[in-house]
Amino acid sequence: MNWNSAGEFFAMGGYGLYVWGSYGVMALWMVVEPLLAQRRFSAARLVALELETSGEWQ
Amino acid sequence: MNKLPRFYTFAAPSRFYRLAGWTVPWFYAVAVVFALAGLYMGFFVAPVDATQGNAYRIIFIHVPAAWMSMVLYMAMAGWAAVGWAFNARMASMLARALAPTGAAFTFLALWTGAFWGKPTWGAWWVWDARLTSELILLFLYLGFMALVEAIDDTRRADQAGALLAIVGAVNVPIIYFSVRWWNTLHQGASISMTAAPSMASTMLTSMLLMTVACWSYAFAVVFVRARAIVLERERTTEWVQTLLGSSLEGAS
Amino acid sequence: MNGLVAILMRDLRLASRRPTEALMPVVFFVVAASLFPFGVGPEPAMLKQIAPGIVWVCALLSSMLSLGGMYAGDYSDGSLEQMLISGTSALEVAVAKCTAHWLMSGLPLLLVSPVLGLLFGMETDAIGVLMLGLLLGTPVLSLLGGVGSALTLGLRNTAILILLIVLPLCIPVLIFGAGAVSAYEVGLAPTGHFYLLGALLLLSALGAPLATASALRISV
Numbered sequence: 003m004n005w006n007s008a009g010e011f012f013a014m015g016g017y018g019l020y021v022w023g024s025y026g027v028m029a030l031w032m033v034v035e036p037l038l039a040q041r042r043f044s045a046a047r048l049v050a051l052e053l054e055t056s057g058e059w060q
Numbered sequence: 061m062n063k064l065p066r067f068y069t070f071a072a073p074s075r076f077y078r079l080a081g082w083t084v085p086w087f088y089a090v091a092v093v094f095a096l097a098g099l100y101m102g103f104f105v106a107p108v109d110a111t112q113g114n115a116y117r118i119i120f121i122h123v124p125a126a127w128m129s130m131v132l133y134m135a136m137a138g139w140a141a142v143g144w145a146f147n148a149r150m151a152s153m154l155a156r157a158l159a160p161t162g163a164a165f166t167f168l169a170l171w172t173g174a175f176w177g178k179p180t181w182g183a184w185w186v187w188d189a190r191l192t193s194e195l196i197l198l199f200l201y202l203g204f205m206a207l208v209e210a211i212d213d214t215r216r217a218d219q220a221g222a223l224l225a226i227v228g229a230v231n232v233p234i235i236y237f238s239v240r241w242w243n244t245l246h247q248g249a250s251i252s253m254t255a256a257p258s259m260a261s262t263m264l265t266s267m268l269l270m271t272v273a274c275w276s277y278a279f280a281v282v283f284v285r286a287r288a289i290v291l292e293r294e295r296t297t298e299w300v301q302t303l304l305g306s307s308l309e310g311a312s
Numbered sequence: 313m314n315g316l317v318a319i320l321m322r323d324l325r326l327a328s329r330r331p332t333e334a335l336m337p338v339v340f341f342v343v344a345a346s347l348f349p350f351g352v353g354p355e356p357a358m359l360k361q362i363a364p365g366i367v368w369v370c371a372l373l374s375s376m377l378s379l380g381g382m383y384a385g386d387y388s389d390g391s392l393e394q395m396l397i398s399g400t401s402a403l404e405v406a407v408a409k410c411t412a413h414w415l416m417s418g419l420p421l422l423l424v425s426p427v428l429g430l431l432f433g434m435e436t437d438a439i440g441v442l443m444l445g446l447l448l449g450t451p452v453l454s455l456l457g458g459v460g461s462a463l464t465l466g467l468r469n470t471a472i473l474i475l476l477i478v479l480p481l482c483i484p485v486l487i488f489g490a491g492a493v494s495a496y497e498v499g500l501a502p503t504g505h506f507y508l509l510g511a512l513l514l515l516s517a518l519g520a521p522l523a524t525a526s527a528l529r530i531s532v
Contacts, residue, residue: 004103004104004105004106004107004108005103005104011103014114014115014117015108015113015114015115016113016114017113017114017115017179020115020118020175020176020178020179021114021115021117021118021175023175024118024121024122024171024172024175024176025118025121027168027171027172028121028125028168028172031164031168032277035160035161035164035281036088036280036281036284039281039284039285039288040284042284042285042288043284043285043287043288043291045288046288046289046291046292046295047291047304049291049292049295050291050295050300050301050304051304053295053296053301054300054301054304054305196480196483199476199479199480200480202476203473203476203477203480206473206476206477207463207464207473207477210464210467210468210469210473211467216530216531219530220463220527220530220531223459223463223523223526223527223530224463224477227459227481227523228480228481230519231480231481231484234484234512234515235480235481235483235484238483238484238487238488238508239483239484239487241487242487242491
C-alpha cells in the first residue's frame with residue numbers, strides 16, 4: 003500500500019490536479035462515448051423500425 | 061477449403077451485426093476487469109517514482125491511449141483498404157466506426173500528455189517528437205472523418221476515405237521520423253521488444269493491464285458504433301426488416 | 313504523352329488569360345509573410361531567425377489555396393470527364409495538372425522568395441539555401457495537393473477540406489525545408505536536409521500521381 007490516508011491519495015503528493023485531471027477526463031470520456039454510441043444505435047434502430055412499421059420498404 | 065468461407069462470413073453485415081451484438085457486453089466486462097486490476101496495481105502496488113513523484117502515474121493511461129491511437133489508425137486504414145479492394149462494404153463501415161474512437165484516444169493521449177508534461181517539464185505543451193506526431197495523427201483522423209462526412213454518395217465516400225487513410229498510413233512513419241529528427245525531448249522508449257524495460261516491473265504490468273483494458277473498451281465501443289452504421293445503411297434490406305419485425309412481435 | 317502535354321498547355325493558356333487569378337498565390341504569399349513583423353515585432357535579429365519558417369509556412373498555405381481550382385473548373389463543366397474517357401489516362405491528367413499547378417504557384421513563389429528573404433534580413437547565401445529547398449519542396453506540395461484536390465471534387469467547403477487533408481502530409485517538407493536554412497545559418501551543412509527533401513520529392517513523384525489518378529477515378 004502506498005497511501006496512509008484517503009487525503010494522501012487524493013493529493014497525490016501535490017500532483018493531484020494533474021493526475022486527477024488526466025484520469026478524470028479519461029474516465030468521463032469512457033462514460034460519454036459508450037452513451038453516444040448507444041444513442042446512435044438506438045436512433046438508427048428507431049429509423050429502421052419506422053421504415054418497417056410503415057411498410058414502405060416492400 | 062472449408063475454412064475460407066468461415067473467415068469471410070463476417071463480411072456480411074447481418075452476420076457481423078449478430079456477432080457484434082453478443083460480444084459487446086463481454087468486451088465491456090473484460091475492459092472493466094482489466095481496468096480495475098491495472099488501476100489497483102498502478103495506484104496501490106507500484107511505488108513512487110524517484111524523479112517524478114506521483115505525477116508519473118499518468119503514464120498508466122497516457123501510454124495506452126497513445127498506443128490505441130496508433131493501432132486504431134492502422135486498423136482503420138487496413139479495413140478501409142480491404143473494403144475498397146474487395147468491395148466489401150462491411151469493412152468500410154468498420155473503418156468509419158473506428159475513426160471517432162481513434163481520434164478520441166489521440167486527443168486523450170495529447171491531454172494526458174499535457175497534464176503529465178506540466179509538472180515534469182514545466183509547460184502544458186512542449187513540441188517534442190512524440191506529442192507533435194500525436195497532434196499530426198489527430199489531424200489525420202479529423203481529415204478522414206471530415207472527408208467521409210462531406211461526401212454524400214456512400215460508395216464514393218468509402219473509397220475516398222480508404223485512399224486518404226492509406227496515404228495517411230504511409231505518411232505516418234515519415235511524419236514520425238521527421239518530427240523525431242526535428243526535436244527530441246521525450247524520454248527514450250521505455251518499452252521495446254528485445255531490451256529490458258527501464259521501469260519497475262509493477263509499473264510495466266499496470267501499463268499492460270490498462271492497455272488490454274483500453275483495447276477491449278475500444279472493441280466494445282467500435283462494435284456498438286459499427287452496429288449503428290449497419291442499421292443506418294442496411295435498413296431497407298430484408299434481414300434488418302425481419303429482425304426488427306420479429307423484435308416488435310417478440311419480447312426483444 | 314500527347315494528352316499530358318495538351319492538358320498542361322491548355323491549363324497554362326487558360327491561366328494566361330486570367331493573369332490576376334494566376335498571380336493570386338504569389339500576392340497572398342507576400343502579404344501573409346509581411347503580416348508577421350506586425351505581429352511579432354520588427355526586431356531584426358528575431359525576424360532573421362524566424363524568416364525561413366515564415367517563408368515556408370506562407371509558401372505552404374498559398375500553394376494550398378490555389379489547389380481548389382486544380383480540378384474544380386474542369387469538373388463542374390464536364391471537361392474533366394471528357395478528358396478521362398477520351399483515352400488520356402487518369403495518370404496523365406494527374407501529372408499534367410500537378411505540373412501546371414507547380415508552374416503557376418510553386419515556381420512563382422520560388423522566384424519571389426528572395427524578396428521576402430531580404431525583407432526579413434536574411435543573408436544572400438542563406439536565401440540561396442532557402443530557394444534550393446523551395447525548388448525541391450514546392451513540387452511535393454503540388455503533388456500531394458493534387459491528391460487532396462482530386463479527392464474533394466465537387467464537395468462543399470473544399471478549401472478547408474483540402475487544407476485539413478493535405479497540410480499534415482506536407483509537414484515533413486516544411487520541417488526539412490526550413491530546417492535546411494536554420495542549419496546553414498548555425499554553420500551546419502544543409503546537405504542532409506536537401507537529401508531528405510530530394511527523397512520526399514522522389515517518393516511523392518512516384519506515389520502521388522498514382523494516388524491522384526485513383527482519386528480521380530473515385531470522384532468522377
